[in-house]
Amino acid sequence: xxxxxxxxxxxLLGGCAxxxxxxxxxxxxxxxxxxxxxxxxxxxxxxERAAIQQRVAELLTxxxxxxxxxxxxxxxxxxxxxxxxxxxxxxxxFVQAGRLPNPGLSLASLQRGDEHELERGxxxxxARLLALPWAGQLxxxxxxxxxxxxxxxxxxxxxxxxxxxxxxxxxxxxxxxxGQVMEAAEAGAELARRMAQVGNFNALQRAREQGFYADAAxxxxxxxxxxxxxxxxxxxxxxLWGEQATRLALPERLPELPAQADELPEIERIGMARRLDVxxxxxxxxxxxxxxxxxxxxxxxxxxxxxxVRNSSNQAPTQRGWELSLELPLFDWGQARVQRxxxxxxxxxxxxxxxAINARSELREAYGNYRSAxxxxxxxxxxxxxxxxxxxxENLLRYNGMLIGVFELLADTRAQIASxxxxxDAQRDFWLAKADLDQALLGKPGLAQAGAITATPAxxxxxxx
Amino acid sequence: MVSxxxxxxxxxxxxxxxxxxxxxxxPEPVIQTSPDTQPPLQPASGRPYNPVVTLNGxxxxxxxxxxVKEFHLVAEPVVREMTPGFKAHxxxxxxxxxxxxxxxVEGDRVRIFVTNKLPEVxxxxxxxxxxxxxxxxxxxxxxxxxxxxxxxxxxFVARRPGTFMYHPHADEMVQMAMGMMGLWIxxxxxxxxxxxxxxRDYVFLLNAYDIEPGSATPKIMTMLDFxxxxxNSRVFPGIAPLVARQGExxxxxxxxxxxxxxxxxxxxxxxMVTGTDGGPVPRSARWPEVTTDVAVGQMRQLDFIAxxxxxxxxHCHKSHHTMNAMGHNVPTMIGVDxxxxxxxxxxxxxxxxxxxxxxxxxxxxxxxxxxxxxxxxMTGHGPFGPVGMGGMFSMLKVRKDQKAGDYSDPGWFKHPxxxxxxxxxxxxAEPARPAASAGTPAVEVNIRKPTGAHHGH
Ligand SMILES: [Cu+2]
Numbered sequence: 001x002x003x004x005x006x007x008x009x010x011x012l013l014g015g016c017a018x019x020x021x022x023x024x025x026x027x028x029x030x031x032x033x034x035x036x037x038x039x040x041x042x043x044x045x046x047x048e049r050a051a052i053q054q055r056v057a058e059l060l061t062x063x064x065x066x067x068x069x070x071x072x073x074x075x076x077x078x079x080x081x082x083x084x085x086x087x088x089x090x091x092x093x094f095v096q097a098g099r100l101p102n103p104g105l106s107l108a109s110l111q112r113g114d115e116h117e118l119e120r121g122x123x124x125x126x127a128r129l130l131a132l133p134w135a136g137q138l139x140x141x142x143x144x145x146x147x148x149x150x151x152x153x154x155x156x157x158x159x160x161x162x163x164x165x166x167x168x169x170x171x172x173x174x175x176x177x178x179g180q181v182m183e184a185a186e187a188g189a190e191l192a193r194r195m196a197q198v199g200n201f202n203a204l205q206r207a208r209e210q211g212f213y214a215d216a217a218x219x220x221x222x223x224x225x226x227x228x229x230x231x232x233x234x235x236x237x238x239x240l241w242g243e244q245a246t247r248l249a250l251p252e253r254l255p256e257l258p259a260q261a262d263e264l265p266e267i268e269r270i271g272m273a274r275r276l277d278v279x280x281x282x283x284x285x286x287x288x289x290x291x292x293x294x295x296x297x298x299x300x301x302x303x304x305x306x307x308x309v310r311n312s313s314n315q316a317p318t319q320r321g322w323e324l325s326l327e328l329p330l331f332d333w334g335q336a337r338v339q340r341x342x343x344x345x346x347x348x349x350x351x352x353x354x355x356a357i358n359a360r361s362e363l364r365e366a367y368g369n370y371r372s373a374x375x376x377x378x379x380x381x382x383x384x385x386x387x388x389x390x391x392x393x394e395n396l397l398r399y400n401g402m403l404i405g406v407f408e409l410l411a412d413t414r415a416q417i418a419s420x421x422x423x424x425d426a427q428r429d430f431w432l433a434k435a436d437l438d439q440a441l442l443g444k445p446g447l448a449q450a451g452a453i454t455a456t457p458a459x460x461x462x463x464x465x
Numbered sequence: 466m467v468s469x470x471x472x473x474x475x476x477x478x479x480x481x482x483x484x485x486x487x488x489x490x491x492p493e494p495v496i497q498t499s500p501d502t503q504p505p506l507q508p509a510s511g512r513p514y515n516p517v518v519t520l521n522g523x524x525x526x527x528x529x530x531x532x533v534k535e536f537h538l539v540a541e542p543v544v545r546e547m548t549p550g551f552k553a554h555x556x557x558x559x560x561x562x563x564x565x566x567x568x569x570v571e572g573d574r575v576r577i578f579v580t581n582k583l584p585e586v587x588x589x590x591x592x593x594x595x596x597x598x599x600x601x602x603x604x605x606x607x608x609x610x611x612x613x614x615x616x617x618x619x620x621f622v623a624r625r626p627g628t629f630m631y632h633p634h635a636d637e638m639v640q641m642a643m644g645m646m647g648l649w650i651x652x653x654x655x656x657x658x659x660x661x662x663x664x665r666d667y668v669f670l671l672n673a674y675d676i677e678p679g680s681a682t683p684k685i686m687t688m689l690d691f692x693x694x695x696x697n698s699r700v701f702p703g704i705a706p707l708v709a710r711q712g713e714x715x716x717x718x719x720x721x722x723x724x725x726x727x728x729x730x731x732x733x734x735x736x737m738v739t740g741t742d743g744g745p746v747p748r749s750a751r752w753p754e755v756t757t758d759v760a761v762g763q764m765r766q767l768d769f770i771a772x773x774x775x776x777x778x779x780h781c782h783k784s785h786h787t788m789n790a791m792g793h794n795v796p797t798m799i800g801v802d803x804x805x806x807x808x809x810x811x812x813x814x815x816x817x818x819x820x821x822x823x824x825x826x827x828x829x830x831x832x833x834x835x836x837x838x839x840x841x842x843m844t845g846h847g848p849f850g851p852v853g854m855g856g857m858f859s860m861l862k863v864r865k866d867q868k869a870g871d872y873s874d875p876g877w878f879k880h881p882x883x884x885x886x887x888x889x890x891x892x893x894a895e896p897a898r899p900a901a902s903a904g905t906p907a908v909e910v911n912i913r914k915p916t917g918a919h920h921g922h
Contacts, residue, residue: 180812180813183809183812183813184810184813186809187806187809187810187813190803190806191801191803191806194801194802194803195796195798195801198799198800198801199800200796200797200798200799200800200801201796205796392814394679394836396814396816396817397679397834397835397836398678398679398792398835398836399817400833400834400835401678401790401791401792401833401835401836401839401841401842402791402792402795402842403678403790403791403792403795403836404792404794404795405792405794405795405796405798406796406798406803406810407796409810409814409817410810410813413810413813413814417813
């Protein structure tokens, strides 16, 4: 018994891990600071909560720009706070895994006639004890993954909030312009009514003007619906509740379109180095190698040209001046002598390559979208809107000369307003494309795929069981 | 093939191909660029005659060559000022559209050189002349077309005195729509039993253009919906007044080269139609008129004594023809009060102004910016304010003290005391109206509809 206890204490000393000071929040906070330049807080105490609320109230005092919206969401989004607690859960699991399993205590009271026997027993789960170092390692990695997952969640919430903000502001602008179209149509309809009243218009002419009005009213109702939906979506991401939500004020218009779109010829290379999903996949494959006990590196292999390892060389000249490579160590399999290990590791390498290929394509797509969205928005602002403006001016001159009537003038006004509205749509699309591009430099752009980033380490993981 | 659209560019090309040596044998082409009425051209050579005055135009000088009167017409693109502030890109002759008036005397042998500086072929038809068929100027039918850069010569005797025109019969529709036309007057040789001598003899052509406001070139495909109704390619207030000394015998000769008829109406006087392009009207066939309809392709010669002093309106009686460029689909706003609505419209169209709710007269008073190079619908000004007319409108100014042979504008008429309409200062009697009409709504138009085919009525 004594010897057993001695063994146990030794094992515990080796595998024992305590709770960290920041609960794993530090790296997440750091990631928010470096990638987003934003402050992150974990509301674990009333004091923290009060501090967050104060900051939120402060941010809500003036119209919220995109950066302030992102900051507000990162502080106030309850889903994100819930994810922070996942860190706590994960760390607890990790610490728990390193602890000595609780000994079982049994007490038996047996009676045989007058004989009264008390049996006390102390049980220990020996199997768990033996697996202790291994389980600790597993949970440590799970804890690491949690931190990574939460960090990605922070980035994707930031991107989502930025896009929601753009859409809310644009929807508000569109609603204003729909209101103006409606006013022009309203004036036309009222005028037509008076024309009919004094006998200058027939029922058909009046109905036609009334029709424009009815269409414009529909357009306005749709724009209002859209505006409400966009604003509420932003409100949800910002985690605003009750009176806070009514205090949410947005700027009147989207930021100006930059005169030039950024030239980013190196975007694929930069993105490849920076993207968290690529880095994550690489770390996962390295961790797997350690786990498989692979140690002696024979050479480095570019996983994007993994085919070279097994196939004969394919020396087709590359089309660009530079090519991307993602190199990982290739091991000597002799030590492990396990077919399974080789397959697992090569599988991991393929996963890394897949992630890299997707990342690169996404970067190209996001950059292409960004460039064309800029060109389109600029075309709207510099060509279409001024042209419609010019047409409107010329039409006013024609109206002055009694060459056209007031109804034609109003119809043209509606067209002119509509051109401004489409320009705003184009401007919105540019800022959305910009947000996607920024996100593509950090991780998978777009929200539908956000979860896929963690899939790679998980796939590598399964081999450990 | 030279493109029709190649306006001045094509012309420059054509001009360059006319040989200087070949031109030296021809009478020097005389060019006129002023749109003002030029004084009558007194004949310096040949038989004497009493010259005409071309309204906002001029008469082409000639040279005598072995007893033959030689003229030189140059067909070319021109810029015609239709009214101050509005210039049109037309085709014409010797710098103007219409081209210069040709004046000859009955029995003159006439030789006319026609040089083509247009980007396409042309020809010249001498409307109303008795001449050899081969001189009649119908491309394809009586002659080959005159190619760009080429000069043709026409020669015939002006056999019949009267009022005539010249115009191409090549690419018919285009060349007339672009303004290619001119007047031809053959004066009688000596005393004529049916042609009285007159003190003043005015001539002009009726023409019409469709020029999109703010542009300069006529839309040649337009058939009827013209927006500029002109006299000698001018619109009022760009048309000069016809002046006369009180008691003078005045002749006005009008030719119509538009695509509709024009009832030409003179105020304050009656006239006789004393001639057409067919010749002088027998005295027994003349009757007094104040309006004579000039049908398409016709010419009318009106004679009268200018015996009433004043500034008398003289115009086409089709009311749209005394307007300049205007929209023909503009809704009638009369009686529609939209002052309050205007505020709403002004939010969207900042410079919007209410117009037309009391009729169109406001147009003459509100001088608002128009598209560039546009003749305002009505802009003439008289001594009593804006004149609500444009287009085919001018005045006959009769004065006691106008000197014979003086064609200058004497200014506005000073009405003798008691001869001017004025505001009534006395009480107004209420007009008697039939009692039955009181109950019916003012604007309702009742139309009897056929009921037989309808069910349920
Ligand atoms: Cu007329």
